[in-house]
Amino acid sequence: xxxxxxxxxxxxxxxxxxxxxxxxxxxxxxxxxxxxxxxxxxxxxxxxxxxxxxxxxxxxxxxxxxxxxxxxxxxxxxxxxxxxxxxxxxxxxxxxxxxxxxxxxxxxxxxxxxxxxxxxxxxxxxxxxxxxxxxxxxxxxxxxxxxxxxxxxxxxxxxxxxxxxxxxxxxxxxxxxxxxxxxxxxxxxxxxxxxxxxxxxxxxxxxxxxxxxxxxxxxxxxxxxxxxxxxxxxxxxxxxxxxxxxxxxxxxxxxxxxxxxxxxxxxxxxxxxxxxxxxxxxxxxxxxxxxxxxxxxxxxxxxxxxxxxxxxxxxxxxxxxxxxxxxxxxxxxxxxxxxxxxxxxxxxxxxxxxxxxxxxxxxxxxxxxxxxxxxxxxxxxxxxxxxxxxxxxxxxxxxxxxxxxxxxxxxxxxxxxxxxxxxxxxxxxxxxxxxxxxxxxxxxxxxxxxxxxxxxxxxxxxxxxxxxxxxxxxxxxxxxxxxxxxxxxxxxxxxxxx
Amino acid sequence: xxxxxxxxxxxxxxxxxxxxxxxxxxxxxxxxxxxxxxxxxxxxxxxxxxxxxxxxxxxxxxxxxxxxxxxxxxxxxxxxxxxxxxxxxxxxxxxxxxxxxxxxxxxxxxxxxxxxxxxxxxxxxxxxxxxxxxxxxxxxxxxxxxxxxxxxxxxxxxxxxxxxxxxxxxxxxxxxxxxxxxxxxxxxxxxxxxxxxxxxxxxxxxxxxxxxxxxxxxxxxxxxxxxxxxxxxxxxxxxxxxxxxxxxxxxxxxxxxxxxxxxxxxxxxxxxxxxxxxxxxxxxxxxxxxxxxxxxxxxxxxxxxxxxxxxxxxxxxxxxxxxx
Numbered sequence: 037x038x039x040x041x042x043x044x045x046x047x048x049x050x051x052x053x054x055x056x057x058x059x060x061x062x063x064x065x066x067x068x069x070x071x072x073x074x075x076x077x078x079x080x081x082x083x084x085x086x087x088x089x090x091x092x093x094x095x096x097x098x099x100x101x102x103x104x105x106x107x108x109x110x111x112x113x114x115x116x117x118x119x120x121x122x123x124x125x126x127x128x129x130x131x132x133x134x135x136x137x138x139x140x141x142x143x144x145x146x147x148x149x150x151x152x153x154x155x156x157x158x159x160x161x162x163x164x165x166x167x168x169x170x171x172x173x174x175x176x177x178x179x180x181x182x183x184x185x186x187x188x189x190x191x192x193x194x195x196x197x198x199x200x201x202x203x204x205x206x207x208x209x210x211x212x213x214x215x216x217x218x219x220x221x222x223x224x225x226x227x228x229x230x231x232x233x234x235x236x237x238x239x240x241x242x243x244x245x246x247x248x249x250x251x252x253x254x255x256x257x258x259x260x261x262x263x264x265x266x267x268x269x270x271x272x273x274x275x276x277x278x279x280x281x282x283x284x285x286x287x288x289x290x291x292x293x294x295x296x297x298x299x300x301x302x303x304x305x306x307x308x309x310x311x312x313x314x315x316x317x318x319x320x321x322x323x324x325x326x327x328x329x330x331x332x333x334x335x336x337x338x339x340x341x342x343x344x345x346x347x348x349x350x351x352x353x354x355x356x357x358x359x360x361x362x363x364x365x366x367x368x369x370x371x372x373x374x375x376x377x378x379x380x381x382x383x384x385x386x387x388x389x390x391x392x393x394x395x396x397x398x399x400x401x402x403x404x405x406x407x408x409x410x411x412x413x414x415x416x417x418x419x420x421x422x423x424x425x426x427x428x429x430x431x432x433x434x435x436x437x438x439x440x441x442x443x444x445x446x447x448x449x450x451x452x453x454x455x456x457x458x459x460x461x462x463x464x465x466x467x468x469x470x471x472x473x474x475x476x477x478x479x480x481x482x483x484x485x486x487x488x489x490x491x492x493x494x495x496x497x498x499x500x501x502x503x504x505x506x507x508x509x510x511x512x513x514x515x516x517x518x519x520x521x522x523x524x525x526x527x528x529x530x531x532x533x534x
Numbered sequence: 535x536x537x538x539x540x541x542x543x544x545x546x547x548x549x550x551x552x553x554x555x556x557x558x559x560x561x562x563x564x565x566x567x568x569x570x571x572x573x574x575x576x577x578x579x580x581x582x583x584x585x586x587x588x589x590x591x592x593x594x595x596x597x598x599x600x601x602x603x604x605x606x607x608x609x610x611x612x613x614x615x616x617x618x619x620x621x622x623x624x625x626x627x628x629x630x631x632x633x634x635x636x637x638x639x640x641x642x643x644x645x646x647x648x649x650x651x652x653x654x655x656x657x658x659x660x661x662x663x664x665x666x667x668x669x670x671x672x673x674x675x676x677x678x679x680x681x682x683x684x685x686x687x688x689x690x691x692x693x694x695x696x697x698x699x700x701x702x703x704x705x706x707x708x709x710x711x712x713x714x715x716x717x718x719x720x721x722x723x724x725x726x727x728x729x730x731x732x733x734x735x736x737x738x739x740x741x742x743x744x745x746x747x748x749x750x751x752x753x754x755x756x757x758x759x760x761x762x763x764x765x766x767x768x769x770x771x772x773x774x775x776x777x778x779x780x781x782x783x784x785x786x787x788x789x790x791x792x793x794x795x796x797x798x799x800x801x802x803x804x805x806x807x808x809x810x811x812x813x814x815x816x817x818x819x820x821x822x823x824x825x826x827x828x829x830x831x832x833x834x835x836x837x838x839x840x841x842x843x844x845x846x847x848x849x850x851x852x853x854x855x856x857x858x
């Protein structure tokens with residue numbers, strides 16, 4: 037039988053932000069329903085309301101005509117609504133079986149019945165086509181399998197509604213295929229599937245219906261995607277039409293600015309060398325685990341390199357820590373903004389001045405006036421949307437957080453900018469803004485190194501692309517000859533070897 | 535887009551919240567203080583005010599550097615033992631060398647060494663602060679007992695004792711020292727790169743490191759400062775008591791951390807102001823003072839102090855839930 041999830045006039049405000057305003061739409065079972073919108077459009081808030089983590093200020097959610105007023109996540113789960121977040125909610129040190137049955141372990145008189153637990157676990161996993169030993173530690177499994185465990189956990193609690201929040205962001209294409217077939221299987225069983233993503237191609241591949249949110253309001257719901265184009269959806273998302281988000285144009289490049297010779301360290305399988313010219317945008321593509329992030333961290337000194345030489349503008353730089361790298365003119369915008377980029381509870385102003393304040397403070401005393409000016413300059417120049425400079429950075433959207441990190445570096449004398457997944461989790465509108473910032477950096481003579489797992493993005497913005505596979509650089513292609521086919525070909529692991 | 539009217543309303547709500555965040559506990563303290571002044575006999579007299587200030591002095595002084603530890607996402611349990619150790623060291627040096635300056639220096643230095651050791655173990659080797667300072671808490675207490683063979687060391691030197699009893703402009707020297715600490719460390723936290731880096735490290739250690747902040751060095755500085763200041767408190771206390779006692783500063787670390795948290799310093803790091811420490815210490819001191827003036831039996835005082843701490847933390851939770 038098929039279920040129906042109805043969202044009816046839901047509003048939710050936070051201090052200073054109206055996250056949702058009177059949002060209403062239906063999600064029918066037997067359909068995979070995409071939930072689309074730029075960051076800050078209200079998707080996450082809506083998911084959290086479904087999950088019972090937030091309570092709406094007004095309006096309500098109902099499942100099969102039954103109003104759901106969840107006071108907590110456990111009530112939502114009991115009612116059959118499960119949200120699979122991007123960051124999985126598993127206990128890494130516990131076994132697969134314990135994770136799936138957490139909170140409802142089969143037991144008599146408080147003693148866990150291991151036999152029954154393991155059997156039930158095997159059964160639950162088999163239904164998803166997985167064969168994992170129930171005793172395996174969850175933390176030792178790849179993300180794709182952890183995701184399956186999260187799904188098994190939800191199904192074990194009788195979930196009728198499954199909401200996925202960008203589930204493919206760290207999966208390889210083969211793993212994505214598997215996930216999609218599981219999601220389709222869940223749909224065919226009549227469950228309500230809500231699917232949040234930023235990737236348009238996934239929407240058309242997987243989903244039958246779509247709802248677009250913008251600025252906390254419901255923009256439209258497509259009951260069928262048959263006669264809808266990407267442009268149409270993007271236009272609804274951003275409220276204007278974006279024809280070509282990359283907007284590439286070639287620019288003159290100069291001498292070599294960054295030269296890396298035979299750098300080697302944890303995460304790489306052989307020493308790597310590369311060079312970036314002034315004004316050049318060099319892309320590094322590779323599947324997850326190919327060593328891209330590790331390579332950037334080694335260059336930046338975030339991880340200590342075992343060997344190798346880095347020189348900037350012909351001058352050798354001894355890099356043992358990020359401080360040395362910054363002094364040499366190399367800066368990094370890290371992959372995981374929340375964990376490595378921003379200081380969430382501190383203000384926009386503090387985050388922007390984190391590094392460059394030492395230039396304003398020769399004696400170690402804070403120069404508030406210059407810090408304020410500096411923050412204001414970059415908030416203006418990079419078009420950071422924030423109610424004030426004192427706003428904690430955690431309240432900004434992903435794109436604006438990224439701009440704050442970029443702004444932090446623009447106060448330094450940058451020669452080389454390392455960007456690790458600069459647009460991950462960022463909506464289309466902000467993406468094209470980030471790209472134009474990257475072009476401006478390059479035009480001003482900075483060498484830019486971009487790591488991304490979104491191939492169209494790299495093909496769209498880079499002058500040259502390096503491909504990494506299993507810890508080494510395996511191919512180099514100029515823009516003219518790089519196509520998604522040959523880049524992907526080079527990136528895929530070679531069967532039976534290496 | 536929300537209308538201009540609505541956004542103005544939000545901005546106003548934001549300002550009210552910020553005010554509540556920063557000064558909520560201060561208002562609460564003032565209300566409490568006012569109530570005590572009205573209902574508790576002898577509370578507002580000059581003599582009691584001095585006694586109150588003296589009572590909160592150790593917590594106030596050490597709270598200044600504990601603020602840095604907490605703001606950086608760590609804490610330090612060894613401060614109580616350091617107070618004892620440096621008091622004993624100071625008294626012993628005074629007995630043998632008869633030099634006030636030397637004994638003060640040695641006492642403070644002893645504390646500084648424990649702090650430096652804490653800093654190296656925690657920041658450089660990477661041992662959890664709870665375990666590391668739990669260990670040095672016992673080691674320092676043990677060293678204090680060993681040095682004086684378990685017996686309190688009398689301080690012979692009048693000049694040394696004056697450190698605890700001298701008055702300037704009618705106010706006792708330890709109180710001036712405490713006020714000086716408030717000003718100095720308030721400035722250090724709010725107006726210097728060291729202070730801002732401390733908050734950034736507590737807010738997100740990894741991001742701070744990747745932004746080029748010398749995390750290890752900063753943490754070592756913080757713990758060393760903490761040791762030095764605990765040492766200073768130990769010297770003052772031995773001067774006040776005329777002896778270096780190996781049992782001084784018992785459970786002081788808990789009182790200091792309680793006061794900081796009471797005032798609104800976050801235990802998870804990244805949030806803290808000097809005002810929070812001052813208000814926290816004042817609330818704790820006022821409650822204790824009022825209770826003893828009212829002759830509340832000491833058994834009940836424990837229950838009341840604990841309840842107030844819990845209430846303050848609950849209040850903080852509610853505030854945070856409002857923020858998000």
